[in-house]
Amino acid sequence: MPIPTRRSRTARRGPAFRLREIAFGLGLVVIVVCGVGLTFKAALGEGDNLPAAVLATVALGVVAAAVVRGGRRRRRGPGPAAVAGVDAVEAARGRAEVQYAEVQYTEAQPVETEPAEPAPAEAASVDYAxxxxxxxxxxxxxxxxxxxxxxxxxxxxxxxxxxxxxxxxxxxxxxxxxxxxxxxxxxxxxxxxxxxxxxxxxxxxxxxxxxxxxxxxxxxxxxxxxxxxxxxxxxxxxxxxxxxxxxxxxxxxxxx
The missing domain is CATH 3.40.1350.10 (Trna Endonuclease; Chain: A, domain 1)
Structure with missing residues (x-):
């Protein structure tokens, strides 16, 4: 069974998939902007809160990068291992079909029986003379x-x-x-x-x-x-x- 390529799968998804990608991108922008804003606010306020703001910004960046990477992986489609698994399943199915056909052919063949032994010849007539x-x-x-x-x-x-x-x-x-x-x-x-x-x-x-x-x-x-x-x-x-x-x-x- 052929594995669909990235282009063919994307083409089949249509406009709904593009709207989800735009919404996903806007969500990332909002997260980054919020993080930067919180960082500057902490810097202008109390200096003791600066390391915490920096750590929060870095954490948001890491989360955003992970989300982007996950989205890319989902869009890439199945990897080589998945393709190999599909091929193995198809090969097993083909072997099973061949074995079933052989069994059906064997059952359809006439069963050979051993030829019956010839009946013994009749005893010779008694020699009364x-x-x-x-x-x-x-x-x-x-x-x-x-x-x-x-x-x-x-x-x-x-x-x-x-x-x-x-x-x-x-x-x-x-x-x-x-x-x-x-x-x-x-x-x-x-x-x-x-x-x-x-x-x-x-x-x-x-x-x-x-x-x-x-x-x-x-x-x-x-x-x-x-x-x-x-x-x-x-x-x-x-x-x-x-x-x-x-x-x-x-x-x-x-x-x-």
Whole structure:
């Protein structure tokens, strides 16, 4: 902020300031004249009062000089220290404005967040073909329990009469499953399906009958199963059932 000069400040004060200066000067003249008069009066009167009159005159002169000097100082305007103080205030104000602008800019910037960690890949499908026959039967029973079946039993073994897993579906039907853990080179033939078809309904009272294998079915086996109402679940259908991407065997047969 620019500091006004003496000339510009005086010009702004106008006639009122000049009248105050004239009155101030007349007051000084009156003080000096009074002092001189008192001095001569004391000199013409008693000589003992002369030193006192001289001292009074000198004191009046000192007072007048001090008043004149003070008036001059007031008219000179602010000194270098005042100007330096104003400059310091302006500089501090400028720094504060810059800091405020930086803070506003920082707050306006989008906050960077750490990228989310990628979701772990889904677990690989269970390799049912690598299981032994007993483990495979228990795994099929666990799938039945997972999908809401109750009273799940693993009955495979000697004298099982073709049934390996028996359970009750969520809607109350009896499901009978025969498990065939075969390798890629082996297929479930029609004789396997026929033996199962002769006992699943008559002996076990199946309302849903299914043959589940880790391999595939021959064409005659699939035709016989279709005629008897037996579901053929090959390795692809088993994988879909286990992964949850395909239906459970009993979902293929509508409830009566």
């Amino acid at each position: 690598a299981m032994d026959p007993d483990t495979f039967e228990r795994s099929i029973a666990e799938l039945c329990e997972r999908d809401g079946c109750v009273e799940v039993q693993v009955v495979g073994g000697a004298g099982d009469l073709g049934a390996d897993v028996i359970a009750t579906t969520p809607d109350g039907r009896c499901v009978v499953i025969q498990c065939k853990r075969y390798g890629p080179a082996n297929k479930v033939g029609s004789q396997d399906v026929q033996r199962f078809g002769g006992t699943c309904y008559a002996v076990h009272g199946a309302q849903v009958a299914a043959v589940v294998t880790t391999g595939e079915f021959t064409e005659p086996a699939a035709e016989y199963a279709d005629q008897c109402g037996i579901l053929c679940v090959d390795h692809q259908a088993l994988t879909a059932w286990a992964d949850g991407t395909g239906p459970a065997p009993w979902d293929h047969v509508p409830a009566v």
